[in-house]
Amino acid sequence: MNTSSASLPGGTWTLGDSSVTRFGYGAMQLAGPWVMGPPADHDGALAVLREAVGLGITHIDTSDAYGPRFTNELIREALHPYPEPLFIATKVGATRDAQGGWPTARRPEDLRKQVHENLGSLGVDTLDLVNLRMGDAQGPRPGSIAEAFETLVDLRQEGLIRHLGVSNVTAEQVAEAxxxxxxxxxxxxxxxxHRHDDDLVDHLAADGIAYVPFFPLGGFTPLQSEALSRVANRLGTTPMSVALAWLLRRSPNILLIPGTSSLAHLRENVAGAGLSLSDEDVAELDGIGH
Structure with missing residues (x-):
């Protein structure tokens, strides 16, 4: 499978020992409604994944909790054996219940089980990156992450994980990890x-650590702002394109993982992220989150 990242906005970032495209792809939306069950269009989901790699994207974000299992199995069906530059990040720390909830699952035995489930559904012997998801659906929660994170460190030492990350965390938990x-x-x-992590973004950038925003377009409550709409109208584009372009410009360590189950939206996101914003545009946009 031939890939070329020459046309992707943002260039690349070194994630651990791998160079990845700053414009990546988040696979969560490939599952069914509320991230449960199979996609409505199985072949369409495979086509989106293959197009992402065909466009040159080398960073895909997923989790065995999406579906559960369906998203990872789609990735495997569409892309395995994986092309050499492809870097697949997954996450552990939550499971799914019958109502579509995300109950936490961070005991050592839970985490070991989830890592092995991700290995099996993705069809690999070693996971490129495992993010430990903390907090809950409402956001980060204070408290020590040591026991859970140390379990993943042990799994890395066993050769099942190459790199570690943390998700849905406070700045104090980042420091603890x-x-x-x-x-x-x-x-x-x-x-x-949602600019609460501004200081953390800058601190991590100085230390060469990536910051990967989830819900870069607002998630289940899409971004709505008069200023965002004004800038988009002025540039003859969509608010979502402006939001993605702003993130890439915000800091070189920001890696984008916008998700979609649509080929057209995937291409629109790539094109939109490459939008050129003037200093005046950025100043107007910066006022939204402050």
Missing amino acids: RGIAPIVCVQNMYNLA
């Missing part, structure tokens, strides 16, 4: 309207 073992990324909610 880094005191235990190196991390290559932090994955938190962050976008034009």
Whole structure:
């Protein structure tokens, strides 16, 4: 499978020992409604994954909890054997219940089970990156992450994981994790309207650690802002394109993982992220989250 990242906006970032495209792809939306069950269009989901790699994307974000299992199995069906530059990040720390909820599952035995489930569904012997998801659906929660993170460190030492990251965490939990073992990324909610991690983004950039915003377009509550709409109208584009372009410009360590189950939206996201924003545009947009 031939890939070329020459046309992707944002260039590349070194994630651990791999160079990945800053514009990546989040696979969560490939599952059914509320991230449960199979996709409505199985072949369409495979086509989106193959197009992502065909466009040159080398960073795919997933989890065995999506579906559960369906998203990982789609990735395997569409892309295995995986092309050499492809870097697949997954996450552990939550499971699914019959109502579609995300109950936490962070005991050592839970985490070991989830890592092995991700290995099996993706069809690999070693996971490129495992993010430990903390907190809950409402966001980060204070408290020590040591026991859970140390379990993943043990699994890395066993050769089942190459790199570690943390997700849905406070700045204090990031510091705690880094005191235990190196991390290559932090994955938190962050976008034009949610700027609470501004200081953390800059701190991580200085240390060469990636920041991967989930819900870069607002997630289940899409971004809505008069300023965002004004800038988009002025540039003759969509608010979502402006939001993605702003994130890439915000800091060189920000890696995008917007998700979609549509080929057209995938291409629109790639094109939109490459939008050129003026200093005046950025100043107007910066006012949204402050």
